[in-house]
Amino acid sequence: xxxxxxxxxxxxxxxxxxxxxxxxxxxxxxxxxxxxxxxxxxxxxxxxxxxxxxxxxxxxxxxxxxxxxxxxxxxxxxxxxxxxxxxxxxxxxxxxxxxxxxxxxxxxxxxxxxxxxxxxxxxxxxxxxxxxxxxxxxxxxxxxxxxxxxxxxxxxxxxxxxxxxxxxxxxxxxxxxxxxxxxxxxxxxxxxxxxxxxxxxxxxxxxxxxxxxxxxxxxxxxxxxxxxxxxxxxxxxxxxxxxxxxxxxxxxxxxxxxxxxxxxxxxxxxxxxxxxxxxxxxxxxxxxxxxxxxxxxxxxxxxxxxxxxx
Numbered sequence: 001x002x003x004x005x006x007x008x009x010x011x012x013x014x015x016x017x018x019x020x021x022x023x024x025x026x027x028x029x030x031x032x033x034x035x036x037x038x039x040x041x042x043x044x045x046x047x048x049x050x051x052x053x054x055x056x057x058x059x060x061x062x063x064x065x066x067x068x069x070x071x072x073x074x075x076x077x078x079x080x081x082x083x084x085x086x087x088x089x090x091x092x093x094x095x096x097x098x099x100x101x102x103x104x105x106x107x108x109x110x111x112x113x114x115x116x117x118x119x120x121x122x123x124x125x126x127x128x129x130x131x132x133x134x135x136x137x138x139x140x141x142x143x144x145x146x147x148x149x150x151x152x153x154x155x156x157x158x159x160x161x162x163x164x165x166x167x168x169x170x171x172x173x174x175x176x177x178x179x180x181x182x183x184x185x186x187x188x189x190x191x192x193x194x195x196x197x198x199x200x201x202x203x204x205x206x207x208x209x210x211x212x213x214x215x216x217x218x219x220x221x222x223x224x225x226x227x228x229x230x231x232x233x234x235x236x237x238x239x240x241x242x243x244x245x246x247x248x249x250x251x252x253x254x255x256x257x258x259x260x261x262x263x264x265x266x267x268x269x270x271x272x273x274x275x276x277x278x279x280x281x282x283x284x285x286x287x288x289x290x291x292x293x294x295x296x297x298x299x300x301x302x303x304x305x306x307x308x309x310x
Contacts, residue, residue: 068113068125068126068127075092076090076091076092077091077092077093077144077145077146078090078091078146079091079147080147080148080149081115082149082151082184084151084159085184086115087112087113087114087115087184088112088113088115089110089111089112089163089182090110090111090127091110091111091144091145091146091147092108092110092111092144093108093168108141108142108144109129109132109144110144110163110189111128111129112127112128112130112184113126113127113128128187130182130187130188130189131186131187131188132180132188132189132191133189133191134192135191136191136194139169139176139178139191139194140169141167142169142170143167143168144165144166145204145205145206146165146205146206146207146270147164147166147207148163148164148206148207148208148271149161149162149182150162150163150164150209150212152212152214160181161182161184162179162180162181162182162192162209162212162214163179163180163181163182163189164178164179164180164207164209164222165177165178165180165207166204166205166206166207166224173231174196174198175196175201175202176195176201177194177195177196177201177204177207177224178191178194179191179193179194179195179217180192193217193220195222195253197258199258200226200251200258200260202226202228202230203226203228203229203230203231203237204224204227205225205268205269205270206270207222207223207224207225208222208223208224208271208272208281209221209222210222210223210304218255220253221252221253221304222253223251223252223253223271223281224250224271225248225249225250225268225269225270225271225283226249226250226251227267227269228240228241228247228248228267229247230247241267241287244266245266246264246266246287247263247265248263248264248265248266248267248268248287249262249263249264249265249268250262250263250265250271250283250294252304252306254304261306262283262294262308265287265288266285266286266287267285267286267287267288268283269283269285270283270284271283271284279295279296280293280295280296280309281294281296292310293309293310294306294308294309295307
C-alpha cells in the first residue's frame with residue numbers, strides 16, 4: 001500500500017512539474033507574441049504618419065530658381081512643356097495651409113505659364129488658370145493629378161493639342177482621366193471625353209498617350225499607372241505601403257476596353273515616352289527606386305501588345 005501511495009505521489013509530482021514547465025513555456029510564448037504585436041503597432045503608427053509609409057532623404061540641388069509668384073496659390077502636382085508655344089501647363093489641386101495650420105480651399109485646375117517672354121529677355125512669374133468649357137455636370141474636376149500633352153497634325157495640316165488629366169473626383173474614391181482640347185491662344189480647355197472604369201481606376205497616378213484620335217476619343221490608346229492596389233489615399237493603401245506589397249500596375253485602354261498589361265510593382269508611379277522612339281516608354285517604380293522600360297506594338301490583328309524590356 002505504501003509503495004502504491006509513493007508511486008501515485010511521484011506521478012502527481014511529475015505531472016505538477018510538467019504543468020509548471022508547460023505554464024512557464026506558454027508564458028514565454030505569450031510575452032514574445034505581445035512584444036511582436038507592440039513592436040508592429042509602434043512601427044505601423046510611425047509609418048502611417050507618412051502618406052506612403054516610408055521616407056528617405058535626398059541631397060539638395062543648388063539651382064537658380066525663379067518663383068511663380070502669381071497664379072499658383074496652393075501647390076503644383078505635375079508639369080508638361082510644349083515646345084511649339086513655349087508654354088508650360090501645370091496641374092494644381094492641393095489645399096494650402098494658413099499660419100494656424102488649417103486648410104484653405106483654393107481654385108484648383110490647370111494653369112498656363114510662359115517659360116520666357118517672346119523676346120527671351122526675362123522670365124515671367126505669373127501663371128494663368130485655364131478656363132474649362134463643356135464639362136458635364138455629372139463630372140467634377142476636383143483634383144487634377146498628373147497630366148500628358150499630345151499633339152497631332154490632321155490630314156488638313158491642322159495642329160491640334162490634347163491634354164489628358166488624371167482626375168480624382170469629388171468623393172476622392174471615384175477616378176477618371178479627362179481629355180481636353182487645349183486652345184492655347186484662348187487660355188481654354190474644351191472637354192472631349194471621360195475615361196472611367198471602377199474596376200481598373202483604383203489609384204491612378206500618371207497617364208501617357210500612345211495614339212490619339214481627333215474625331216473619336218473612345219479609340220484613343222493610352223496607359224496609366226495605379227500606384228497602389230487599394231483605393232487612393234485610404235488606410236489600406238498606407239498598410240499596403242508599410243508592408244511593401246507589390247500591388248501597383250499598368251493599365252491599357254484601347255478601343256474602349258481596359259486590361260492590366262503589367263503588374264507586381266511597389267508604387268508604380270510616373271510614365272514617360274522615349275523622346276525619339278514613341279514605341280518605347282518608361283515607368284518609375286518609386287517604392288523599389290527603379291525605372292522599367294517597355295516596348296509596345298500592334299500585332300497582326302491590330303491588338304496592342306506590351307513587352308517589358310528591362
